[in-house]
Amino acid sequence: MKRYIVFLKQVPLSTKVEMDEQTKTLKRSSALCQTNPDDLHALQMAVTLKRSTGAEVVAVSMGPASADAVLRETLQRGADRAVLLSSRAFAGSDTWCTSLVLAAAVRRIGEYDLLFFGRMAIDGDTAQVGPEVAAHLDIPQLTWLASVDGVADGRLRAVKLAGRVRQQVEVSLPCALMVGRENCALEAPTLSGWRWAQQQEVECWGEDELGLSPDEVGLYASPTRVVTTEVPQREKEMVWLADAPALAAVLRDAMQFQNK
């Protein structure tokens, strides 16, 4: 059976996140949440590909009970099945522990062809979880994706960016894809999709179902230590240009610099 697994995270609606001074973790107390934008594009790519391949799309989210909303949205947008990974033991997990949990979920789901991740979550900005899951599962991963051309004969054909160079690549399945907003446009969800999603069951798995012990995951098992955080201060030098010739001179210098 062909199967695509998509991972999605619930993030605060506002990108203004607060830091818990004591634990140095992000405070997620904000009541207003959304599905991480890149993750929706990952889901869209899976759902679009499923139309030509007939694969089953399984959506997975790790988070508190409120992440149920994220999973209902995935069902509305075309996922066939939804799994919530939720347990007190998972709370405070860094990207390493999160990827351990997600990899365990993949193993429990069973056979699969493609894993889809959003490139980056807007609350953590690490872009680490997808690549780490691929590493745990020992499968190839495609970062810096430009486009997916198709899947055939156990291989995925895609274009990937390497600086200014576009590389056409073929990757053997199963593999993991990191999807960004520019990779595909979202289709608008419908009311009938919402109605259907409300009637579906969202499975919920904790550490027992995943065969993990509580001390492998969560805040205390996480190797990452945030020592301090600060907002980078950008200093800009400003010069008032008196007239058009002065502007022309600046542009000429900038172009010469570019062409070097």
Add this chain to the structure above:
Amino acid sequence: MTTREYDIIIVGGGLLGCATAYQLAKRKAGNILLLEANEIASQASARAACLLTRARTKPALMELVQETYDCIAEIEQLLGESLELQQCGSVTIASSEASLKEVEALEAAAGRFGIPNERISRERTKELLPWMEVSAVDVALYMPTDAFIDSALLCSGYARAARALGVELRSGCKVKRIVAEGDAVTGVELADGTVLHAPLVVNAAGSWANLLMRPLQVGLPFTPVRSHFWITGIDKERFPVNHPFTVIPDARAFTRSDVGALIIGLRESQCQSFDPSTLTDKLEDFDFNQAAKWQVLDEGAPLLKRYLPDIDDLGIAHYMAGPSCYVPDAKFIIGPVKRYSGLYTVTGCCGGGVAAGGGMGRLAAELMLHEEPFVDPALFVPERFGEVDPFSAEFQKRCADARSNKKGG
């Protein structure tokens, strides 16, 4: 702390505060300061569906809306730029006895006020509204001079015109309280403790207006009630750019063109009010109940289906929710607050601040400057319900019902 004297301080840089500032400045009312906690035109005034519906069954309302149209023309002249009014026309649809009566009343009102209007055939309706299933339409009333306008652009137009006429605008400047000595207001205190003096203070703080009134033990008779609309995906053939907006009372709905998509506004049978004390400083942080996006559409879809048969399978690209300040009698709150001399308010927009804001600002300015008011101010007196407690659930429900029972656009 430095203090400065002003003749008038306006609190709130939404449509109503900015329109009042413009109308006062136009009348050379002196040294005017407008204070806005966030950015000008960033709160309710950036969330509207932007309909400028001219015909209303209450004549005073038509005067207020006409004044908004006049302001737009004046401000375009003053600033030398277009505010991009879109004169798309409107079509009001009747499919029942009850709504036919409403359409007839509107038709008569429009006729008396000189607003062009004509009943159009189903064929013509289909031409104007290619998306509509016209078999459900009994009567369609077309008003070709109705328009819509980007509400934030209009609001910033009032603000920039006011500034051009000498008003000082300060954004990012939250008023902590309105200062009163005895029964006269003397100015405002800012969040940083600065006190600014003025003998006249206008509370145009929209949904937050009662938070400023509370320490003065004044309750304005309104509460924030959720208004919302949905925007479909783009389909320029079905939803041509700038086709007429519609009002469909039998579906509790309105629609408007939005650059090739369709805006659909729906009113639920029981509208949702909010306790003003729960408001956050910025609407982007306030929870209007995200689940309502689909729940309310689900509730409204069966009625709308007669006109838009594929509503269930239409892609919904965006959802917008925001507060409108509803008053139990669905009329605005404009004028002096009797308990304190020098304290005025202009609020209680009842979902009509875009359409009527120019007129509301004019009436407020005329009352402050003791000029002959151009409409009867008795309709809008803040104390007309006696003492009210806008923080009580019971009063909030009365206000929500005013929206639930709303008829027109």
